[in-house]
Amino acid sequence: MSPIDLPRLHCHADRPSCARALAQELAERLRAALSARSRAHLLLAGGQSPQALLGELARAPLDWTRVDISPSDERWVPVEAPQSNLRLLREALPQARLLDPRQAPQPAAAAQAWGAQLAEWQPLDAVLLGMGEDGHFASLFPGMPGLAAALDPAAAPGALCGLAADEPRQRLSANLSLLLRGEWLGLLVFGAAKRRLLEDALADAGDARELPIGALLRQAGRRLQIHWAP
Numbered sequence: 179m180s181p182i183d184l185p186r187l188h189c190h191a192d193r194p195s196c197a198r199a200l201a202q203e204l205a206e207r208l209r210a211a212l213s214a215r216s217r218a219h220l221l222l223a224g225g226q227s228p229q230a231l232l233g234e235l236a237r238a239p240l241d242w243t244r245v246d247i248s249p250s251d252e253r254w255v256p257v258e259a260p261q262s263n264l265r266l267l268r269e270a271l272p273q274a275r276l277l278d279p280r281q282a283p284q285p286a287a288a289a290q291a292w293g294a295q296l297a298e299w300q301p302l303d304a305v306l307l308g309m310g311e312d313g314h315f316a317s318l319f320p321g322m323p324g325l326a327a328a329l330d331p332a333a334a335p336g337a338l339c340g341l342a343a344d345e346p347r348q349r350l351s352a353n354l355s356l357l358l359r360g361e362w363l364g365l366l367v368f369g370a371a372k373r374r375l376l377e378d379a380l381a382d383a384g385d386a387r388e389l390p391i392g393a394l395l396r397q398a399g400r401r402l403q404i405h406w407a408p
């Protein structure tokens with residue numbers, strides 16, 4: 179990656195100030211979208227990292243009834259399960275219109291139907307992703323079957339079934355091509371271990387180059403804002 183193409187890295191003093199800054203940025207994007215159109219579209223990461231951000235977002239003065247939100251990825255569990263990414267969004271932003279990835283009884287059919295709906299979200303106003311310590315983002319995990327197609331920026335925008343190496347259950351994930359449609363594209367990363375991995379991936383160094391996060395950084399380039407806190 180040439181320095182000119184590198185994603186922008188914003189380092190915050192702590193996690194609460196990172197969550198506040200990101201929530202403000204996202205709320206501004208959504209407000210701008212709603213001033214131009216009747217609905218705004220947002221994709222949000224699941225997992226632990228965005229939880230404080232969700233609380234901040236919920237306090238933002240915004241007509242959430244006009245905002246469509248989907249998780250970037252989901253575990254194949256009931257929506258009420260503690261591991262469900264959609265459940266976190268529902269609890270934090272109950273007034274928004276939430277798109278449940280579980281669009282069919284079987285994961286493959288659900289991924290297809292969910293992906294087709296996401297592909298209709300145009301423009302996709304903002305996409306905020308997270309990253310795991312293994313270098314996955316959304317539910318695109320190192321070494322999973324179908325990864326190359328899922329990371330192909332020229333693929334049709336959609337969703338697929340994902341698989342984490344250490345988990346028995348399936349997942350659903352938006353593909354990279356769909357995520358790159360975000361008019362605002364962010365990555366939220368906390369902690370020293372993820373920072374080291376990110377720096378390797380930004381430097382195209384060692385094994386990091388081959389990880390899913392490496393593909394995101396290369397394909398998104400300057401369009402991607404990385405927000406990090408210790």
Ligand SMILES: O=C1O[C@H](COP(=O)(O)O)[C@@H](O)[C@H](O)[C@H]1O
Nearest residue numbers: 223224225226227308309310316
């Ligand atoms: O499995 C997942 O992990 C990543 C990172 O989660 P975190 O808890 O380490 O912040 C997340 O972005 C993704 O949506 C989730 O399904």
